[in-house]
Amino acid sequence: MMRRILPILIFILPVNAMAAALLPGDSENGKKLHDSSSCLSCHSQMTEGKPDMLYTRSDRRVTSLGGLIKQVNGCNSMQKVGLDERGVNDVVNYLNETFYNFSD
Numbered sequence: 001m002m003r004r005i006l007p008i009l010i011f012i013l014p015v016n017a018m019a020a021a022l023l024p025g026d027s028e029n030g031k032k033l034h035d036s037s038s039c040l041s042c043h044s045q046m047t048e049g050k051p052d053m054l055y056t057r058s059d060r061r062v063t064s065l066g067g068l069i070k071q072v073n074g075c076n077s078m079q080k081v082g083l084d085e086r087g088v089n090d091v092v093n094y095l096n097e098t099f100y101n102f103s104d
């Protein structure tokens, strides 16, 4: 069993890592992940039902694409949301296209 799976893993892992480092990702899938995971529900609770406000308020914390990537990774791991690298990349793209609009 393992002898057949290992070569496949070795092949898939680097390809995945490369894909995850690439922007743009799939923002449509990012929205699905964001809205169906605890991202939306936690932010919703924090903002009394106005989760978008977190991304659009004038004193928002994220001020660059690098910062957005960091924040999404931070929330994902600290809050144990459980998105994989590609999922994080997709969510970053969704949030950037919809709310932040950073160009680099």
Ligand code: HEC
Pocket: 034, 037, 038, 039, 040, 042, 043, 054, 055, 059, 060, 061, 062, 068, 071, 072, 075, 076, 079, 081, 083, 091, 095
């Ligand atoms: C259990 C709660 C919780 C979960 C789950 C969570 N977050 Fe957060 N998130 C926070 C808190 C707390 C902040 C900081 C709010 C503040 O500074 O006022 C935050 C802030 C952010 C910000 C920065 C907003 C700004 O000010 O520009 C982004 C982006 C973000 N979260 C994305 C995500 C994404 C994407 C997910 C899912 C992968 C997620 N968060 C899951 C609690 C959570």
